[in-house]
Amino acid sequence: MSELATSRTIDRSKMEVSDEIAIDINAMNKWYGSFHVLRDINLTVNQGERIVIAGPSGSGKSTLIRCLNALEEHQQGKITVDGTVLSNDLKNIDKIRREVGMVFQHFNLFPHLTILENLTLAPIWVRKTPKKEAEETAMHFLEKVKIPEQAGKYPGQLSGGQQQRVAIARSLCMKPRIMLFDEPTSALDPEMIKEVLDTMIELAEEGMTMLCVTHEMGFARQVANRVIFMDAGQIVEQNEPEEFFNNPQSERTKLFLSQILGH
Amino acid sequence: MSELATSRTIDRSKMEVSDEIAIDINAMNKWYGSFHVLRDINLTVNQGERIVIAGPSGSGKSTLIRCLNALEEHQQGKITVDGTVLSNDLKNIDKIRREVGMVFQHFNLFPHLTILENLTLAPIWVRKTPKKEAEETAMHFLEKVKIPEQAGKYPGQLSGGQQQRVAIARSLCMKPRIMLFDEPTSALDPEMIKEVLDTMIELAEEGMTMLCVTHEMGFARQVANRVIFMDAGQIVEQNEPEEFFNNPQSERTKLFLSQILGH
Amino acid sequence: MSDISFVRTEMLPEQDPPASEVGALGWAKHNLFSGAMNSALTVFSILAIYYVLAALLPWAWSPTWNATSLAGCREILHDLGREGHFSGACWGVINDRWVQLFMGFYPPEHYWRPIAAFILLGVALSPVLFSDQVPAKLIWFTGLYPFLMPWLLWGGSIWVPLMVLAGFVIAYAAYRFILDKMSELIALIAAVIVAVVWWLFLMGPIAEFVFNIIPIGMEAVGSRKFGGMMLSLTIGVVAIGFSLPIGVVLALGRQSDLLIVKALCVGFIEFIRGVPLITLLFVASTLLNIFMPPGTNFDIIMRVIIMATLFASAYMAEVIRGGLAALPTGQYEGADSLGLNYWQAQRLIIMPQALKISIPGIVSTFIGLFKDTTLVSVIGLLDPLGLSNGIRANAEWNGVVWEIYGFIALMFFVFCFSMSRYSMYLERKLQTGHR
Amino acid sequence: MTTLSDPPQESFRLSQLIYDTRYRSMTIQIIALIGFLLLLGWLFGNTAQNLADLGKEPSFRFLSEPAGYDINQRLLEYNSQDTHLRAAFVGLLNTLVVALLGCITATILGVAIGVLRLSSNWVVSKLMMIYVETFRNVPVLLWIVFVMAIMIETMPAPRAFKGENPASEMMLNDSVAVTNRGVYVPEPLFTNTLGDVHLFGAASMRFDVSLDLLALMLVLGASLWGASWFRKRADKIQELTGDRPKTWHVRLGLIVVPTAVLLYVLGFHLGYPELKGFNFKGGTHFRNSLIALWLALSLYTAAFIAEIVRAGIMAIDHGQSEAAAALGLRPNRTMKLVILPQALRVIVPPMISNYLNLTKNSSLAIAVGYMDLTGTLMGITLNQTGRELETVLLTMLIYLAISLSISAVMNMYNNRVKMVER
Amino acid sequence: AGTLDDVKARGTLNCGVTTGLVGFAAPDANGEWAGFDVSICRAVAAAVLGDSKAVEFVPTTGKTRFTALASGEIDMLARNTTWTFSRDVDLKFEFTGVNYYDGQGFMVPKDLGVSSAKELDGATVCIQTGTTTELNLADFFRANNISYEPVPIETNAEAQQQYLAGACDVYTTDASGLAATRATFDDPAGHVLLPEIISKEPLGPLVRHGDHEWGDVVRWTLNALVSAEELGVTSANIAEVSAGSNNPEINRLLGSEGTLGEMMGLDADWAKSAIMAGGNYGEIFSSNIGEETPVGLARGLNAQWTNGGLLYSPPFR
C-alpha cells in the first residue's frame, strides 16, 4: 500500500468540522439470514467530518455504509441521516438518497449513456433540473475532476481512473451533503489511484462530509479526521489518524496495521 | 524497462556469425488494403546473427517478422529464407515453416493438449518423426527450458513464464535453423520475464539465428549483434547495440530511446 | 469536537436475529410477503395452483388401470358413483399400450436390441461428455458406435456395417497412398471418390458375397416396425449423428474465404433454416423419391432421416460456427507456424476445441430436433403422436384423449428436461474448467 | 550459401493449380462448383426422368384453376370457385395473421414471465420456472393439439346457449360469446359507410380495402402524430424548466376525440353476435382453430422468450441498479432508463430467431384445421391436384421469403441499436 | 420387372392403409393390423405368397397415399379411396374394383331436430380433409344455395372429438365412416344419419397404372372373395370343398380344375389361400364392420347382386 498517496500539499485549514450532526447511528444491528454482520454500531458523524473506515475483508465495512443510504436494510437500531430517520418509508429513503452520494468500487457507470448523460440523468429525473442547467453543472464537475473533454464519450472508452472520476462527478451533480466511498481505488492501477485520490482530497478540502472505506493509509493520514477500525461487524477502535496509526490500542488493530503497512 | 535483464555472465564466444545468408529481404513492400505497412524493406541476416527489432507501436515490426514465415503475404519484393524463395508455392511455404520457428506474445499453446503433446504434435505430423523419438526430443528441450516435470500438465495449469518457455521448446522441437520472437515477454510479469530471457540467451549462445521483436533493451545490449529500429513501416536505423544505444543517429531513434529508457 | 477515541475492550458475541428474520416466519416474510404487491402475487399464485390441482387431481385419481376398454373405464367409474365427462381418467389405455408407445411395432423378442443400442449410446458418448471420469480408450468405442447402432436396430448381416466401415479404411489407405506421390488436395479428392465408389457400387455385392460364405447376422427388422418413442429417438440420434460431420464441413465452408464455397454453404444453411421442418418432411414423403434415380426406393423412415439430417446440419453448422468464432486466432497462427497444413490444423487443433465449446449448443439442437420428430405424424409415421391416432382408431379406445396426450407429453418432458439440465451442467463445467 | 540466381521467369505449370496459393483456392472453388452443378444436374435429370415416367409435366397451370374447396377462416372474400392461387393467397394471409398475433402475445407473455421469474417472491418465481420448463420440454405440436382439445372439451357449445334455461350465458352484457367454436365479439359497423375500393380487379390477388378503415387509420395516425408532438413539447418543457408537465390527459383527448368524431360521422355502431339457428350470427368470430394455434404458439414461444429476457436482465450487472438507486432513481425509472436499454441489446438478437421459429411453427396449423399456407397450398390443393413438386416447392419459397424478410427487418433494427453503443 | 415379381422376390407385400380408422384399419396392442381394408391386403398376400401374414402395412395420410403408391413405396393401396375419373386417368392409377360402395352422408345429434341436409343452412360442418369429401360438400351446398362453415380436420378421431363436444353441428364423411364412428359413441341412439347421400363413393384398392399383371392379381383376388361368397365357399367349408365339388366354377376358382392360377403367375390354390386368410367377402365384412361388430354396418349396396346389392364378380372361366 503506498504510504503517501499524493504529493500535493494539503490545505487542512478549510476542512472545518461543524457541530451539526450529519449522521447518527444508534445501536444498529443487521443480520444476513442468521449471520450477524453488524453488531451494535454506534456512530455519530458531524457535518464536515472525513471518516475513513478500515478493517479486514468481510468485517462489514461495505455493509455499514450501504445501510446509510438504504441499499441494505438494517433490522435493529436507528439511523438518522441529515435529520431524517431512515425507515421503510419510501419518502424518507428518497430524501436521504438525494442528500447522500455514493461511489462504488467498480464505478457502475451506465455504459449505454455518454459521460454527460451519465451525469445529467439523475439531476433531470430526480431533481427535476432543466436539462441545460443540468448540463452546465455536469460540465462544471467534469472540469473539477479534470476530464471535461471526455463529455461526449462512452464509459467504455475511458480508463479506469477516468471512469472513477466520472463516477465521483456523477454523485456530485446531485449536490449531496454527504459522500460515501466504498473502496473507490481498489480496482485501479497504481497510476490511476493517484488521480482519484487527488479528486477526493479536493473534495475534502471543500468541506464535504465523507465516509470512506479504503485501505489507502496515506490518504487516511492526510485527510481523515477520524479512522474507524472494524472487525467482525463491530467498531473495534476509532481515533484520530495520528493516534490510530502510531499508537493503536487494541490487539486486533495492531495486527491489522502490521499486516497492511508491513510491506 | 529493466536495463539489465539477466544477471548471468554471457558467453559471447560461441555466438559466431557465419557468412552464410539465412534471410534475405529485398525491396519488400506490403499493404493492408490501401494502408502501406511495410515500405521498401531491405535486410540480410546471416546464419547465427541475433537481431533485435525495436520501434514504436504500429510501426510494422510484427508484420515484418510474420511475413518471414508467410503468416502474412507480402505484395512486392523478394524474401529468401534459408535459400528458399518465399512465393505463393505451398511447397516452399511448407519448407520455410519447417525451418523457421516462431514464438508469439501470447504463447498460443494448444490448451486441449498436454505440454508433451504440444511439443510432439508438429514433429509427429509434419516431420513424421516416430512418436517415441519425438517424445525424447521433447523431453530434451523441456529440460533445456527447465520444466521437464511439467510434461504431463495442461498449459492452463502453468504460469505465464512457464508457458512461454514451453512455446519456445515447442518451436525448438521442429529443429528450426531460424527463430522468430514477437515480443515474447510483453505479456509477462517482471519475475517471469527473466526466466524467458534466460532461455533465449541460452539459445543465442548455441548459435541460433534469431530475429526478436522486443523492448527489453538489456537483452538487446547483451545478446544482439544488430539492433534495427523501425518506424512507420520503414527501417530507420540499424547498428550494433552499443552504438545504437549510446550514439543514435536519427532524431526518431533518439526520441524513442528517450521514451523507452526514460523512466 | 468531543473526544473521538474509542476502543472496544470486549468483543460482542454473535446474536440471533430477531424472530421475524429467521425460520419459517422470516423466510415467508422475505420470500412471500415482502410488500403488498408481493403478498397479492403470492395469494394469487397459490389460488391458481389450487384451482389447477383441484381440477386435475380428482380426475387423475381414478382406479381404472386394469380396464380393457373405454367402456370398461366408464363402468368402473360408474360403480364408484362418478359420472360425467370429466369424472375420471381412463388409465387402462396406458396399461394396454405403453409398451407400444415406447417401442412401436418392434418385435417383442428383439426389444433388447433398441434398449442395448440406447444404453450403448450412453457409453459411446461418455468419453465426450464425462471426459474426466472414463478411460480415454473408450473413444474407440465411440468411433465404432455409428456402425454398431444401425446394425443393432435394423439387424441383418454384420458384413454391411463392416463394409461401410471398410469404406473409411479404404479411403484412408488411398489418401495415404496418393499423399506420398501427390498433393494432399488431390489425395483428399481421390479418397472421397474411392469411398463413394466403394459404397455405391462395390460394397453391396461384396457384403452379400461374404455373407453367403460366413453368415453372421441378426434377424433384420424393417424400419416400418419402428414406432413410438423409439422412432423419435432413432430419428433424433441418427440425424444428429450424421449432421455433425456435415455441420462441421458447412461451418468451415461458411468461415472460409473461398467465395463460391462460402456462397454455397450460406445458401444451404439459410435455405434450410428459412423453411419450416414440415415442408422438408413433405419433401421427404412426396418429392425425395422423385429426385432420386428411377427405381431407387428408400422407405419413408430413411427419407425422413435424410431430411432431418439436412435440417439438423444447418442448425449444427451455426452452433459449430459459434464454437469456431470463440477460438482465438492465435490457435490458427500457432498451428500455421508449426507447419501444420489446413486439414491437420483443423483436425488436431481447431475442431477438438471448437466442438468441445459447442457441446451445450449441440445438446440443445438435439432437444429441438427430438421434439420436432413429432411432426412426422403429419406425414403418417407412427411416432408417439401418430400412434395415438392409431390407438384411438381401435373400437376399445375410441374417444380417449387426455390420457394418451398426457402420457406422451410426460415421456417427452422427462427426456428433454433431463437433457437440458445436463447441458446446463456442462455449460457450467465448461465455464469453470481449466482455461 | 552462394548468391541467389534469379528464379527463372516461371511460366504457368499445371502443378501450380494445386500448389500455388493463388490458383489453389480457384481450383478448390471450381471443383466445388462443378460438384454442386453435377449434383444439381443429377437431381434435375432424375426429376425429369421420374416425372416423364409418371406422365406428369411440371406446370403451374393448376394455380389458375378453380380450387373447389371452401376456407372458413379468411380475411379476403373467397369461395370455392376461386382459383388455387387465391386459396393459397388466403392461406398465406392466415399464416401471417397467426404469426403476427403470436409474436405479439408471445412477447408480452414472455417478458412478463421472464421478469416474474426474477421476482423475489418464491412461489411466483418457482411457478414461472415450472411454466418455462413444462412448455419448453414438450413438443409444440403436442401443445397445439392439447390447447385445441381443451378449447373443444371445456367450452360450451353454441347449443348450450339455447332454450329457456341456457346452460351458458354470453358475457359482458350479452356482447361476447365464448364457445367451443371460438369466440364471438361485437363487430364494428358503419351506417354511413364510405364503401370499399377494389384493388387488382379480378386477379387472384385482388382485395378490398374498406375506406372507413382507411379514414380511421388516417385520423388515428394524425392524432398519434399530434400526441407525439405534444410529448415532444413536454420533453422540451422538461429540458427547459426541469418539471415535466402532465400531458397524458391532453394526449388521450387528442387521440380519442377526433376518432370519436369520425366514428360518429360514419355512424359507428356495434353488431352484436346473436344465436341464430346453428351458430352465432353477426359479430366477429375468432375461430377455435385460430385461437388454439395462436395460444399454443404464444405459450410455447413465451417460455423461450422468458428465458431470453431473464438472461438479458441478469446480464446487466447488479451494480447498475444499485448505482441508480444510490442516485435516488425509483425502481420503475431505473428499469426504464438504465436496465431496459442495456438489456434490449442482449435480448433482441435471440428474440428474432424466436419470432422466426414461431412463424415456421405456425405451419403446424394443419393439426387443428386452421387453413394457413400449409393447409391450403401444401394441403388441399396438393391433394386435389396431385402436383407435389410444384406445390411443395412454392410453399417452401414463400416461407423462405417470409423468413428472410423478418430477419432482414430485425437485423436492421439490431444494427441501429448497436450503432448507439459505439 | 413387374410388381408381382418384386413382391414374390421380396417375400412381403407392401400395402398402404390409413393411419387408423375404426373397422377399416388399426393396429392392436401387439402391433397387428386388423380391419376391412387390412383383410384385402392379407388376402392378396395370401394369394401371391401363400401367407396372409407376409404384409408390411404402411400407414398413409390423405396427402401421402398417392405419392407412396406412385413412387413404388407400396405395391397396392387399400385405404378407403374413392374411385374417380381424375385419379384413374390424371393421377395415373388403376382401380382394381370396388370393395365397398359408399356415399357421403351427414350425421347430426338427434336433439338438433334436423331431418334433412337441406335444413343445414348456417351449420358448422366437420369434414375430414384430404379426401373427395370437401369437394362434394362445397358442390352440394352451392347447388342448394345454402351457406355453411367448413371445419377441416386431419383425422377421424379428432373430427369425432369435435363433433361430440358440439364444436360442429354436423359431421360429414363417407356413410360407412359415419356409422363406424357413431357405433363407438357412448350414446349411439342420440345421433342420426341424414337421408341425403350426396355422392357416390366407390371405395376400392388401387395399383399403379400400366402394370396389368399386378392389377389382375389384385382385381381377381378381390373378385375371388366376392365369388366365394356368391358360391357359398367359406373359410369353414373350404377345406372340404376344395377337395372337389360338383360346381365346376368352384373347382376352377379353388384350383382343382383348370389353370387359372398359372395364367396369372400364381399357384393353383391362390384363391383358396386368399379365402382362408380371412374368409370370403361376406365373412370379412361381418367380422370387421358387419352388424355384429361395434361398427354395425348393414350390407345395403354391398350385398351380392343376387340379394339386391351391387356386388357382382365376373365369372371365373
Ligand SMILES: Nc1ncnc2c1ncn2[C@@H]1O[C@H](COP(=O)(O)OP(=O)(O)OP(=O)(O)O)[C@@H](O)[C@H]1O
Ligand atoms: N447479500 C449478502 N448475503 C449474505 N451475506 C452477505 C451479503 N453481503 C455480504 N455478506 C457477508 O457479510 C459480511 C460482511 O460483508 P461486507 O461486504 O460488508 O465486508 P467488507 O468489510 O466490505 O469486506 P471487503 O473488504 O472484502 O469488501 C461478509 O462475511 C459477507 O460474506
Ligand SMILES: Nc1ncnc2c1ncn2[C@@H]1O[C@H](COP(=O)(O)OP(=O)(O)OP(=O)(O)O)[C@@H](O)[C@H]1O
Ligand atoms: N490484419 C490487419 N489489417 C489491417 N491493418 C493491420 C492488420 N494488422 C496490423 N495492421 C496495422 O498495421 C500496422 C502495423 O502493425 P504491427 O502489428 O506490425 O505493428 P507493431 O510494430 O508490431 O506494433 P506493436 O508494438 O503494437 O505490436 C498497424 O498500424 C496496424 O494497425
Ligand SMILES: [Mg+2]
Ligand atoms: Mg466491501
Ligand SMILES: [Mg+2]
Ligand atoms: Mg506487434
